Amino acid sequence: MDTIFTRGPSLNNRLALAIALSVLLIFADHKLDAFQSTRVYLNSIMSPLQYIANLPKVLLNESAQRLTSHQALLADNERLTNQNLKMSEQLQRFNVLQAENAELRKLLDVPVKPQVRKMVAELMAVDNNPFSQQIMINKGALDGVYLSQSVLDDRGIVGQVMEVGTTNSRVVLISDVTHAIPVRSLRNNIRFVATGNGAFDELFLEHVPHSVDVQEGDMLVSSGLGEVFPEGYPVARVSSVVHDEGRPFATVTAQPLARLDRLKHLLLLWPQQEPDTETEQQAQESSRAATQQGE
Incomplete structure (x- = not known):
């Protein structure tokens, strides 16, 4: 079966x-x-x-x-x-x-x-060289940008223009080792020179004698010397003061107020705003009227 x-x-x-x-x-x-x-x-x-x-x-x-x-x-x-x-x-x-x-x-x-002319610029690129602190912005000669022009962010001075192209420019930051900026202390108006050391968060104050009155927390603003940066803009805040009697000068470091490692929108400054035509004409007419009344 x-x-x-x-x-x-x-x-x-x-x-x-x-x-x-x-x-x-x-x-x-x-x-x-x-x-x-x-x-x-x-x-x-x-x-x-x-x-x-x-x-x-x-x-x-x-x-x-x-x-x-x-x-x-x-x-x-x-x-x-x-x-x-x-x-x-x-x-x-x-x-x-x-x-x-x-x-x-x-x-x-x-x-x-005098009032200053301002223009907003935007970050385009950051230099890949680890020994250089430089950036590119989207404003150039067509926008009136010039060499050594001051550049700021919403907190303080960022740097200055070092190369100008037609539509973009290269900016060297205050943290670059080749850059120096004259500053003064808001507390006592003592003047210093702040130089970069290649780090975004630290500046050095050069040749500070031990007898100089400088303290941690002192606000440093641009002094206007050198006619590059306008006077009175924030630059850095003193973060450390070390007095070593074995050295001729004190070691003073400051932290930049500008956020150099996260820049996006920047501000370009001109030394003096061009006078308005209408305002200038009104001033001339007022001057002429005063002269006629005096006569």
Whole structure:
């Protein structure tokens, strides 16, 4: 009597047959590249399934990123709103002080400091040379940029223009080893020369005698000497004062106020703003009227 299920090959024979077929397929694929078109078709068929399987992950990542960006925008908006209010209050006081200062200068027969022309520039590239602290900005000769022009950020002096191109310029930072800037202390008006040492967060004050009154935390601003940097702009804050009697001078270091390692938007300064034509004409007319009345 025949059984319902006929008995097939043994397990060993099945294993040997599977191994032989596998080796044959591997050889044909490796040497003859016989299944290249088959793989292309299979990948084309499986591609929609892969996208569908990956869709939940993509949606979750985009949702989380949008939520994070929205929260960051809200936080930045609140921070900038508060900062705007504080700056508005300081600007109001500054306008009053500026008017009082102008009146006092007139009484003392001291010329009023001229207004400066400003232009916003953007960082284009950073020099890859580890021994050089230089950057590129997107303003050049077409924008009126000139050699040795002062460059600032929102906190203080960044450096000066060293090369001017047609549409871009190269700026050397105050932290460069070849750069020096004359500064003075706000506390006692003592003058120093701050030089870079190749680090973004440190400047050296050169040739400071042990007897000079300099303390940690002193604010250093540009002194205006050398006629490169305008007077009164923040430069650095004294971070360390070491008196070693075995050395002729004290070792004084300062930390730049400008964020030299995270620059993005910069400010170019001109030494004096060109007078407005209408304002100049009004001044001339007033002068003529006063002369006629005097006659």
